[in-house]
Amino acid sequence: MSDIVHRRSPVLNMVIWGLVLVWIVAAGFPFLWTLWGSFKVQGDFFSKADWTNAITGARTQIETGAAFTGKGYYGAWVTQEFWRAVLNTMLIVVSVVIISLTLGTLGGYALARSGKKYAFYLLMLALVFRAMPHITLVSGYLLPFFEWNLWGHLPTTIIVMVAINQPFTLWMLHSFFLNIPKDLDESAMVDGCTRFQAFRHVIVPVMWPGVVTTGLFSFLLAYNDFTVTATLLSQANQTMVPKIASFLGTTQTEGNVMFAVAAVVSATAPLFVLILFFQRQIVSGLTAGAVKG
Amino acid sequence: MKNRTFFWFILPSLITMVLFIALPIVSVALQSLHIEHEAVMVEVENCGPFGCKQELQVDVEETAKLKKERPLGQFNGLGTYTNRNHLAVAEIGEAWQSSNGFADFISKALNLPFYRALAFTLTYTFVVTPLVLIFGFMIALGVNTLPKRIKGPTIFISLLPMIVTPLIGALILFWMIDANGVIGSTLQWIFDDPDLSLKASPTLTWIMLMVYGVWHSAPFAFIVFYAGLQTVPSDTMEAAMIDGASRWERTRYVVLPHLMPLTVFISLIQLMDNFRVLEPIISFSAQASATSLSWIIYNDLVGTESQFFGSAGATSVLTILGVAILLIPVLIRTWRDFNQKVV
Incomplete structure (x- = not known):
């Protein structure tokens, strides 16, 4: 295809490069800016006088004696006890991923191998469930949860999040299992395995790439969730995202916005690392549903 | 795959979805037909240095008891749907009659x-x-x-x-x-x-x-x-x-x-x-x-003083209807594709 590259006019080349450059700046600059600014004082991050202060840290130098300060991080992690939220998030996310994947692989495998009409209906039903705005479901839980004293606890939130993620997990794993040749488990069954043994000994060893990719998305859904965690968890069990949201109410008035900025950067860092290591899986996962769909 | 095996494989996943996605939709619909209890009032005699007076007071105990007995609240029918905060039937009707022109009507409706x-x-x-x-x-x-x-x-x-x-x-x-x-x-x-x-x-x-x-x-x-x-x-x-x-x-x-x-x-x-x-x-x-x-809906649920489950329920049901309308063309299309594939 190299002859196509040669035939592109210089004007078109400029337009394409310009477009890509604008997009990269739009996508990346906000994060870079916030990361840099999180080590400054509020007077620099929201600089009335001159925006270059946010880069040089003029006020930061006056207030703290150095161009960088960890005050925001100290305030968030120690004073506001952000570490508790981090622990809660880790607990929830890990449990959600493990349980979702266990239920999802069993269900997805069955859906991929059934070939009956009701399997298709179930997939359609899952699609409808996927479309339900989470907040409408939450408003259905709250009252019963209050009545039965289930509200506010981590396990309740975990199981709710597993359920909400299930339609998506089923769809994704279903399409991965369709890619694994049927002959594999069927020949095992001819040799005398039951369906479950065939699944356990033949399918499980080869399903890991699909499971890892689906796991990544389950992780993201649980990690990024705001609706469920903000409404179903008590103050003590709060996770990172609702904690940051609550910073907005309290700290903006007290002039502690930098706590929120530091917390935001802390919560974004793991996602950065995740993309760094799993970029290929994320891209393949995003397209898997599309190509099959 | 045999029906029985299929059933056992899909069961755990199905249970979570029924319990936490399907049932909440029912629960939301039920809630939307109810409204919070009004506070129970009792008449008490309040005697001060200037003589006695009859006063109405909130009976905290009775109210709590009523709430405990019937947590859903009292039945309100479609009342929540038609009130000012939701479909606002009366207000829309009035706006339609009093407005001079379509633009005026729209701007009045958008205040609701x-x-x-x-x-x-x-x-x-x-x-x-x-x-x-x-x-x-x-x-x-x-x-x-x-x-x-x-x-x-x-x-x-x-x-x-x-x-x-x-x-x-x-x-x-x-x-x-x-x-x-x-x-x-x-x-x-x-x-x-x-x-x-x-x-x-x-x-x-x-x-x-x-x-x-x-x-x-x-x-x-x-x-x-x-x-x-x-x-x-x-x-x-x-x-x-x-x-x-x-x-x-x-x-x-x-x-x-x-x-x-x-x-x-x-x-x-x-x-x-x-x-x-x-x-x-x-x-x-x-x-x-x-x-x-x-x-x-979020605002109704995280309210500082009290939560309005009836109101949140009604908005939720209306939102679900909206999602259904959005999805119908897609579902019909997929349905057709599937049936063609089978034939």
């Missing part, structure tokens, strides 16, 4: 909370979705022409706005467009208007929310389109080139038709996700100028 939220939700959904498709496609075309070595890092940066928590991503943008933030103050300088604030004007707030929406979702469309571009059949492309098709014609008549199924997929996902827009409104503290259906 439900219609205001509906207007924003629909505008957001139907502005952001096509823009995401267009931008995603353009970025995909652009990145596809880059040299191999810088493709990887470009995709890495492109993924950021989508992968980062929506609430956090919106916050980061919000801080930058603050009047003292870097974008906000640059805009003030460009327009030479020191009082320019993106937060103060409802129109600008709507635009900012939609800019956020496009920024957040464009990477998704980009990645899907980009993957699609890798599979454009090269013989069709070469044939078009031999026939003398220009670059534009090749894009229009070979690439676009090839990507059509992906466009349907992205639109479907985007319609579902944009219809439930909530986080950016919270991050931008935009509720004064823009509310969404999800936001009204």
